[in-house]
Amino acid sequence: MSSTSTIVLRLGLLLLCSWSLLPDGRSLVAAATPVPPIRAVNLGGWLLTEGWILPSLFYGIPNNDTLDGTQLQFKSVVQNRYLAAEQGGGGAIVSDRTQASSWETFRLWRINETTFNFRVFGGQFWSVDGTGAVVATATTPGPSETFQIVRRNGDLSRVRIRAPNGLFLQAKTMQSLTADRGVATDWSDSDPSVFLTTTAGRMQGEYQICNGYGITKATEVLTNHWNTYIKESDFSFISSSGLNAVRIPVGWWIASDPNPPPPFVGGSLKALDNAFDWAETYNLGVIVDLHAAPGSQNPFEHSATRDGTQNWGTTDANIAQTVQVIDFLASRYANRTGLLAIELLNEPWAPGATLSSLKKYYQDGYNAVRRHSSTGYVIMSNRLSIEDPTELLQFASNFSSSVLDVHYYNLFESKFTNFTVQQNIDFVKNNRSSDLNAVTRKNSFPLTFVGEWVAEWDLQGASKEDYQAFAQAQQNVYGGATFGWAYWTLKNVNRAWSMEWMMKNGYISVKS
Numbered sequence: 351m352s353s354t355s356t357i358v359l360r361l362g363l364l365l366l367c368s369w370s371l372l373p374d375g376r377s378l379v380a381a382a383t384p385v386p387p388i389r390a391v392n393l394g395g396w397l398l399t400e401g402w403i404l405p406s407l408f409y410g411i412p413n414n415d416t417l418d419g420t421q422l423q424f425k426s427v428v429q430n431r432y433l434a435a436e437q438g439g440g441g442a443i444v445s446d447r448t449q450a451s452s453w454e455t456f457r458l459w460r461i462n463e464t465t466f467n468f469r470v471f472g473g474q475f476w477s478v479d480g481t482g483a484v485v486a487t488a489t490t491p492g493p494s495e496t497f498q499i500v501r502r503n504g505d506l507s508r509v510r511i512r513a514p515n516g517l518f519l520q521a522k523t524m525q526s527l528t529a530d531r532g533v534a535t536d537w538s539d540s541d542p543s544v545f546l547t548t549t550a551g552r553m554q555g556e557y558q559i560c561n562g563y564g565i566t567k568a569t570e571v572l573t574n575h576w577n578t579y580i581k582e583s584d585f586s587f588i589s590s591s592g593l594n595a596v597r598i599p600v601g602w603w604i605a606s607d608p609n610p611p612p613p614f615v616g617g618s619l620k621a622l623d624n625a626f627d628w629a630e631t632y633n634l635g636v637i638v639d640l641h642a643a644p645g646s647q648n649p650f651e652h653s654a655t656r657d658g659t660q661n662w663g664t665t666d667a668n669i670a671q672t673v674q675v676i677d678f679l680a681s682r683y684a685n686r687t688g689l690l691a692i693e694l695l696n697e698p699w700a701p702g703a704t705l706s707s708l709k710k711y712y713q714d715g716y717n718a719v720r721r722h723s724s725t726g727y728v729i730m731s732n733r734l735s736i737e738d739p740t741e742l743l744q745f746a747s748n749f750s751s752s753v754l755d756v757h758y759y760n761l762f763e764s765k766f767t768n769f770t771v772q773q774n775i776d777f778v779k780n781n782r783s784s785d786l787n788a789v790t791r792k793n794s795f796p797l798t799f800v801g802e803w804v805a806e807w808d809l810q811g812a813s814k815e816d817y818q819a820f821a822q823a824q825q826n827v828y829g830g831a832t833f834g835w836a837y838w839t840l841k842n843v844n845r846a847w848s849m850e851w852m853m854k855n856g857y858i859s860v861k862s
């Protein structure tokens with residue numbers, strides 16, 4: 351090295367040192383963590399399973415069409431009527447409905463590949479009463495609530511159901527379902543113990559994959575997934591693509607790694623540790639995102655719910671347990687230069703998640719982060735399905751370095767169904783920008799974060815140029831978020847949902 355370049359280098363180091371304390375007290379070492387505005391990508395489907403992102407993860411589960419939360423409807427071939435829980439639960443199961451809706455839909459709790467509890471709309475479980483009739487009165491399932499689905503040649507669409515007493519259920523009349531058929535079946539339309547099955551819904555989240563495989567096999571499948579799906583090379587790619595952070599969804603059981611409560615399996619914590627190592631190598635910030643809270647904060651598979659039931663926030667103990675998870679994550683990662691933010695909760699769903707329970711949790715969760723980190727950003731998500739997206743603004747403004755997360759998809763609502771390319775783009779330019787403005791404050795916390803968006807729409811057959819224009823319009827608008835944005839998601843079998851695919855194929859480019 352020539353002496354001139356040595357001097358230049360020294361001068362550079364000197365400058366770095368003299369700037370090493372930023373006005374807000376954060377050191378330049380910490381400034382290796384990117385500062386807002388953040389341009390991030392979500393690492394969805396990695397440490398928290400969502401089957402639609404990578405369906406093949408579920409291929410090895412025997413009878414993978416009857417996982418926890420699968421919604422089944424049964425039609426008696428003899429009565430030509432659907433089974434129903436009278437009043438939605440609390441009484442008899444009958445066989446007299448011509449159409450199937452919520453009272454005619456039963457959610458599975460899986461014991462093993464052939465054995466299940468059947469949960470009715472009101473939350474009760476099927477059992478057989480003293481007269482041999484099937485009723486939905488049990489509030490917790492035990493051996494008496496355990497039934498077997500027997501398929502014709504492995505086919506779920508034509509089944510018999512064996513009761514705990516060993517006999518098959520039959521619909522001898524429309525007004526009853528009784529556990530009293532012992533004879534074999536020819537599967538014909540004249541057998542009152544034969545039912546046609548319709549699947550009305552499925553879930554493929556963490557609960558389903560873990561309970562579907564069972565602990566041993568699930569540990570093997572998920573460990574392999576954690577080690578192969580996202581690797582150091584992905585962080586290198588992300589960093590070289592103009593992005594400066596990753597948002598990593600995790601589930602609450604990560605805090606009890608390596609021995610989480612069943613059916614969850616341990617090992618994801620090691621993968622998160624790796625993510626921090628790689629993020630620091632490539633100067634990326636990490637947003638640790640509690641995406642699945644104990645009890646499930648929304649009815650979707652990504653909250654790790656067993657059957658779509660949402661119980662998060664209904665007791666103080668549950669909130670305290672969730673704060674413990676945040677405390678754990680904050681204590682483990684607060685000193686890492688890669689830590690950019692902790693997101694307290696993803697997509698709480700109203701009305702189940704009440705505003706008052708959410709505020710209590712955000713207050714306590716914020717304090718938990720601050721016990722370990724005086725400067726890290728703390729992200730609070732807006733509730734989904736609310737009228738007023740500003741409902742948390744005033745509250746969040748009380749907290750230093752707070753961030754409000756809003757998710758913008760031109761999907762999932764009927765108003766988008768027939769939108770043209772231009773209507774989609776105009777909606778982003780006009781409506782989303784005004785939505786974002788409404789929650790973005792000048793010179794005050796919370797900062798705003800569009801923590802999920804995607805260049806996908808209901809539109810079929812759009813051209814590459816259409817996608818490019820849509821992606822660019824969104825970047826332009828979401829670039830106005832004061833904390834930044836994160837694309838959903840890095841990898842996905844559906845290509846528009848894969849930012850990696852969109853970037854590698856020239857659909858999206860990000861200017862750093």
Ligand SMILES: *[C@@H]1O[C@H](CO)[C@@H](O)[C@H](O)[C@H]1NC(C)=O
Nearest residue numbers: 405408409410411414415552
């Ligand atoms: C179940 O696994 C098979 C492969 O074994 C796959 O073809 C099928 O799509 C899976 N079904 C579901 C519901 O995931």
Ligand SMILES: *[C@@H]1O[C@H](CO)[C@@H](O)[C@H](O)[C@H]1NC(C)=O
Nearest residue numbers: 461462463464465466496498
């Ligand atoms: C499923 O569980 C039931 C009830 O515990 C048991 O009788 C049955 O043998 C189990 N089947 C399999 C395939 O493990």
Ligand SMILES: *[C@@H]1O[C@H](CO)[C@@H](O)[C@H](O)[C@H]1NC(C)=O
Nearest residue numbers: 680681682683684685686722
């Ligand atoms: C983080 O750093 C502080 C200050 O250096 C230290 O007191 C604390 O023990 C560290 N915490 C962890 C979890 O390493």
Ligand SMILES: *[C@@H]1O[C@H](CO)[C@@H](O)[C@H](O)[C@H]1NC(C)=O
Nearest residue numbers: 709743744745746747748749
């Ligand atoms: C903000 O904090 C103050 C002081 O702790 C409290 O009195 C006030 O109720 C808080 N405001 C909101 C909107 O939560």
Ligand SMILES: *[C@@H]1O[C@H](CO)[C@@H](O)[C@H](O)[C@H]1NC(C)=O
Nearest residue numbers: 763764765766767768769808
């Ligand atoms: C979309 O267009 C179809 C066909 O014209 C129409 O039947 C449907 O009602 C429209 N949906 C909405 C939400 O506007």
Ligand SMILES: *[C@@H]1O[C@H](CO)[C@@H](O)[C@H](O)[C@H]1NC(C)=O
Nearest residue numbers: 765766776777780781782784
């Ligand atoms: C978008 O905003 C405009 C202007 O406020 C409004 O008239 C329009 O209904 C909005 N579009 C949708 C689809 O909500």
